[in-house]
Amino acid sequence: MASMQAMVLDAPRTPLVMCERPVPVPGVDEILVAVAACGVCRTDLHVVDGELEHPRLPIVPGHEIVGRVAATGVGVSGFAIGERVGVPWLGATCGTCPYCRGGAENLCDTPVFTGFTRDGGYATHTVADARFAFPLAGNADPAEQAPLLCAGLIGWRSYRMAGVGRALGLYGFGAAAHILAQVATWQGRRVYAFTRGGDKAAQDFARSLGAVWAGGAEETPPEPLDAAIIFAPVGALVPTALRAVKKGGRVVCGGIHMSDIPSFPYRILWEERQVVSVANLTRADAHEFLAIAPKAGLRIEVVRYSLSQANEALADLREGRLQGAAVLIP
Numbered sequence: 001m002a003s004m005q006a007m008v009l010d011a012p013r014t015p016l017v018m019c020e021r022p023v024p025v026p027g028v029d030e031i032l033v034a035v036a037a038c039g040v041c042r043t044d045l046h047v048v049d050g051e052l053e054h055p056r057l058p059i060v061p062g063h064e065i066v067g068r069v070a071a072t073g074v075g076v077s078g079f080a081i082g083e084r085v086g087v088p089w090l091g092a093t094c095g096t097c098p099y100c101r102g103g104a105e106n107l108c109d110t111p112v113f114t115g116f117t118r119d120g121g122y123a124t125h126t127v128a129d130a131r132f133a134f135p136l137a138g139n140a141d142p143a144e145q146a147p148l149l150c151a152g153l154i155g156w157r158s159y160r161m162a163g164v165g166r167a168l169g170l171y172g173f174g175a176a177a178h179i180l181a182q183v184a185t186w187q188g189r190r191v192y193a194f195t196r197g198g199d200k201a202a203q204d205f206a207r208s209l210g211a212v213w214a215g216g217a218e219e220t221p222p223e224p225l226d227a228a229i230i231f232a233p234v235g236a237l238v239p240t241a242l243r244a245v246k247k248g249g250r251v252v253c254g255g256i257h258m259s260d261i262p263s264f265p266y267r268i269l270w271e272e273r274q275v276v277s278v279a280n281l282t283r284a285d286a287h288e289f290l291a292i293a294p295k296a297g298l299r300i301e302v303v304r305y306s307l308s309q310a311n312e313a314l315a316d317l318r319e320g321r322l323q324g325a326a327v328l329i330p
């Protein structure tokens, strides 16, 4: 029987372990994907570090998957063997709960999440629900496409939620912000990038991708912001960002997990400022963003690791040593 390799999390706060397994057979509505690249997302770090409730263990993390369809199960339509495919975080939804029926499948009551409640892409092969996977056009480097599948998609959903204001702050300049800064600049917005204080390399990086200003998170931007998106998992940035947005401005929390938000005076929320969060993605978000991304001329900065280096990649992300996005190449 053909075998595959996967990096497996057996228990939170333990290193992933390389495992040899039989190549899975796709079931009804499923495709087998030969993984070409899988991005390393901060959410993976939260899974590995035990900061999210109810992972399925053992689990193969990874939800920014680019690969080729290697086999199709019964009922699959729209995918041919050998076709390039992207697999995101939203692995499946029930289709019948009030959220699914109301156009908010990202909030489904019984969702399946890739690399969290079903095995993901830190592997040579993975199985995905074809109805939640996306054909990827073109011949771009799979490593440079992988970060679009979550950093790009969640960034895009956060961006849409931030509204149409022209002055946009991005707090935390990691994989998502480095993509979104380019999209926003391409759309004529002014991007203000906030990094850890003194992180000159990250600030230079942000300016090189179109940010009109870059500075430390505690600095006051040269103009009041229409909106801010927080990608760093740091709750203290919520009051910081509220102080930076103008009347009616919105602060969008783009991550799945954040440290506690400290108390803050009501006056920084008053005047119809809003704090909102973004959860997951819908397939409509993905179709919209994956159509826009190729037009925006994005320069995706990736740091490549072999599959067996997944623990190193996670450590580099945890310690803030990365510029751009970490990607595993099996």
Ligand SMILES: [Zn+2]
Pocket (backbone or CB within 6 Å): 093, 094, 095, 096, 097, 098, 099, 100, 101, 105, 107, 108, 109, 110, 111
């Ligand atoms: Zn549902």
Ligand SMILES: [Zn+2]
Pocket (backbone or CB within 6 Å): 041, 042, 043, 044, 063, 089, 150, 151
């Ligand atoms: Zn993610």
